[in-house]
Amino acid sequence: MERRRYWLFKSEPDEFSIDDLRRAPQGTQRWDGVRNYQARNFLRDHVKIGDGVLFYHSSTREPAVAGTATIVREGYPDPTASDPGSPYCDENHDPSRPRWYSVNLCFESKFVTPLTRGVLAGHPVLSGMMVMRRGMRLSIQKVRATQWRAVLKLARKLSSKADE
DNA sequence: GCCAACGTTGGC
DNA sequence: GCCAACGTTGGC
Numbered sequence: 001m002e003r004r005r006y007w008l009f010k011s012e013p014d015e016f017s018i019d020d021l022r023r024a025p026q027g028t029q030r031w032d033g034v035r036n037y038q039a040r041n042f043l044r045d046h047v048k049i050g051d052g053v054l055f056y057h058s059s060t061r062e063p064a065v066a067g068t069a070t071i072v073r074e075g076y077p078d079p080t081a082s083d084p085g086s087p088y089c090d091e092n093h094d095p096s097r098p099r100w101y102s103v104n105l106c107f108e109s110k111f112v113t114p115l116t117r118g119v120l121a122g123h124p125v126l127s128g129m130m131v132m133r134r135g136m137r138l139s140i141q142k143v144r145a146t147q148w149r150a151v152l153k154l155a156r157k158l159s160s161k162a163d164e
Numbered sequence: 165g166c167c168a169a170c171g172t173t174g175g176c
Numbered sequence: 177g178c179c180a181a182c183g184t185t186g187g188c
Contacts, residue, residue, distance in 0.1 A: 012186090036171075059186050117187080135169040137185050 006143035007047060008054040008131055009069075009105070018055045018066040018110050027107035028072055032080045033088040035100060039140040044075040044101040047140075052148055053105055056131060057114070064114035065151060073104035112159035115151060119158070125150040 009031065011017065021029050034040055053069040077098035080086035093099055120126040130141045143151075 010186095038171095063187070134187085135185095137170060139185095 003145075004050055004052060005046070005048065006052045006054070006145060006148040007042070007071075008056050008065075008129070008141040008143050010056045010058045010131075010139045010141075012059045013057040013066070014060070017057065018107075021055065021067075021069060021105070022107045022110060024107070028104055029106075030079075030102050030104050032078045032100075032102045033086075034078070034102075034139060035088065035090070036139060038138055040099075040101055042140045042142075043103050047071055047075060047103050049074055052108075052143075054143055054148070054151060062114070062116050064116040065111070065120070065155075066114045067110035068108040068152070069105040070108050071103055072106045075101045075103055078102040111155045113155070113162050115155060115158070119154070123150065123154060126154065 016029075021027065031043070034043060049071055051071040053071065054065050055067045055069055057064055057066045077095070078088070078100040079102070080088040081090045081093045081098070081100040082095050083089055088100075090100065115126070117132065120129060120132055125146055126132075129143065129147055130136055130138070
């Protein structure tokens with residue numbers, strides 16, 4: 001049995017936020033519009049059903065890990081690539097040889113207290129996350145199991161503090 | 165709004 | 177195949 005893998009998906013909350021995911025039908029959403037080959041390879045080849053996803057809000061006043069999600073459908077051709085009405089439409093796209101891929105993910109949790117970069121930077125494990133690297137703009141990133149556990153633990157800790 | 169870092173494009 | 181120019185990302 002293969003080990004569960006973990007990922008970080010970046011999204012600008014103005015475009016699509018953790019709340020949007022929670023409110024989606026069945027809490028499930030297609031992750032489309034990825035137009036970077038490295039991220040595409042992850043979606044096409046490595047992201048599997050049941051994998052855990054850290055939902056990261058980028059390009060916003062306070063970038064943060066906002067919650068978690070689960071992969072519910074594995075890589076399949078991204079329909080927006082051949083949709084003339086979509087801003088993600090790829091003019092050179094040949095549907096018989098799909099170039100861009102989507103997965104579906106399902107809402108799992110929203111953190112009461114989002115884990116901001118400041119908080120992550122102060123953590124011995126999480127300061128080493130890929131997303132913390134300067135200039136790192138890959139929108140789908142690998143997350144280590146130790147990092148995943150540390151994120152959930154820290155999120156629980158900060159949430160209980162917020163309740164006091 | 166600034167700007168560093170990055171990925172892509174296209175001329176050669 | 178190189179690499180300069182360009183557009184984009186994304187933290188600050």
